[in-house]
Amino acid sequence: MPASMPASTPVSVPASPDPGLVAALDIGGTKIAGALVDSRGRLLARARRPTPAREDGATVMGAVAEVLDALAADGGWPRVRAVGIGSAGPVDASRGTVSPVNVPGWRGYPLVEEVARRVAGRPVTLVGDGVAMTAAEHWQGAARGRANALCMVVSTGVGGGLVLDGRLHTGPTGNAGHIGHISVDLDGDACPCGARGCVERIASGPNIARRALDAGWRPGPDGDRSAAAVAAAARAGDAVALASFERAAQALAAGIAATATLVEIEVAVIGGGVAGAGDILFAPLRARLRDYATLSFAAGVEVLPARLGPDAGLVGAAAAAAQGTGLWQVPGAR
Numbered sequence: 492m493p494a495s496m497p498a499s500t501p502v503s504v505p506a507s508p509d510p511g512l513v514a515a516l517d518i519g520g521t522k523i524a525g526a527l528v529d530s531r532g533r534l535l536a537r538a539r540r541p542t543p544a545r546e547d548g549a550t551v552m553g554a555v556a557e558v559l560d561a562l563a564a565d566g567g568w569p570r571v572r573a574v575g576i577g578s579a580g581p582v583d584a585s586r587g588t589v590s591p592v593n594v595p596g597w598r599g600y601p602l603v604e605e606v607a608r609r610v611a612g613r614p615v616t617l618v619g620d621g622v623a624m625t626a627a628e629h630w631q632g633a634a635r636g637r638a639n640a641l642c643m644v645v646s647t648g649v650g651g652g653l654v655l656d657g658r659l660h661t662g663p664t665g666n667a668g669h670i671g672h673i674s675v676d677l678d679g680d681a682c683p684c685g686a687r688g689c690v691e692r693i694a695s696g697p698n699i700a701r702r703a704l705d706a707g708w709r710p711g712p713d714g715d716r717s718a719a720a721v722a723a724a725a726r727a728g729d730a731v732a733l734a735s736f737e738r739a740a741q742a743l744a745a746g747i748a749a750t751a752t753l754v755e756i757e758v759a760v761i762g763g764g765v766a767g768a769g770d771i772l773f774a775p776l777r778a779r780l781r782d783y784a785t786l787s788f789a790a791g792v793e794v795l796p797a798r799l800g801p802d803a804g805l806v807g808a809a810a811a812a813a814q815g816t817g818l819w820q821v822p823g824a825r
């Protein structure tokens with residue numbers, strides 16, 4: 492190096508601001524899960540308690556408080572900037588209340604208020620569990636990079652959510668995209684919601700199994716009467732089991748086609764336990780969708796399996812809170 496070359500001067504680079512964490516809750520009829528989630532969707536700390544679903548509302552809230560206390564004991568808690576909740580529904584995000592069908596002690600329960608009292612002024616965002624799954628799949632999963640999508644959870648029930656123009660669309664109460672209660676059989680079986688012929692009444696796991704049993708399917712030696720057992724029988728060529736999944740696929744296709752006609756989605760992402768049937772569900776679903784989504788702007792909707800597993804509710808609750816509060820720029824959001 493020539494002697495005349497000046498020595499380099501250290502340059503001070505300002506540290507990047509801490510994007511913070513979101514405390515996420517996923518509340519269902521069997522478990523209450525919690526996690527601290529970072530801006531990359533990673534779960535840095537976890538807590539979980541069984542849901543005392545048959546107890547009174549205060550007891551259920553006590554289990555939620557235990558999960559929050561466990562998260563608050565983690566060293567990352569001081570970095571928490573917001574709280575996101577994905578709950579079994581119905582929910583009313585405008586009021587901050589929940590009335591989960593499978594938690595009788597919570598009817599119009601002020602969940603947001605109760606959680607807010609325990610998190611020292613941090614903003615609290617409430618969405619339904621189907622909307623949380625949608626937020627997760629749009630951020631990290633099969634709907635990533637898509638501007639308009641329907642995401643569905645097909646399990647014990649059928650829930651869903653919408654992404655429109657690149658943003659999670661929750662509606663005023665947080666229930667937009669609840670495809671399970673679109674009627675696709677006008678004179679069909681009565682649904683617990685009070686309507687008839689709902690997608691959920693035909694395509695949920697328990698109803699797939701019920702229909703197969705009613706039509707003569709019999710479980711194997713283990714006595715398993717679940718939709719998973721019906722799917723296994725369908726793979727083995729059982730005609731009754733195949734017909735029950737065909738009917739479920741038809742109902743899902745009709746609901747997806749109606750949604751595509753209304754809001755021009757480009758992809759439908761399907762998760763939940765029933766989606767584990769694989770091509771037993773997806774092959775007839777795609778075929779039926781071609782029959783129902785025939786207009787040029789509705790045809791061609793892709794049907795994809797969800798990519799995220801059981802953590803989708805937590806990841807999605809965090810994404811919904813981050814988007815709602817402007818904490819992070821969730822990829823794909825506008």
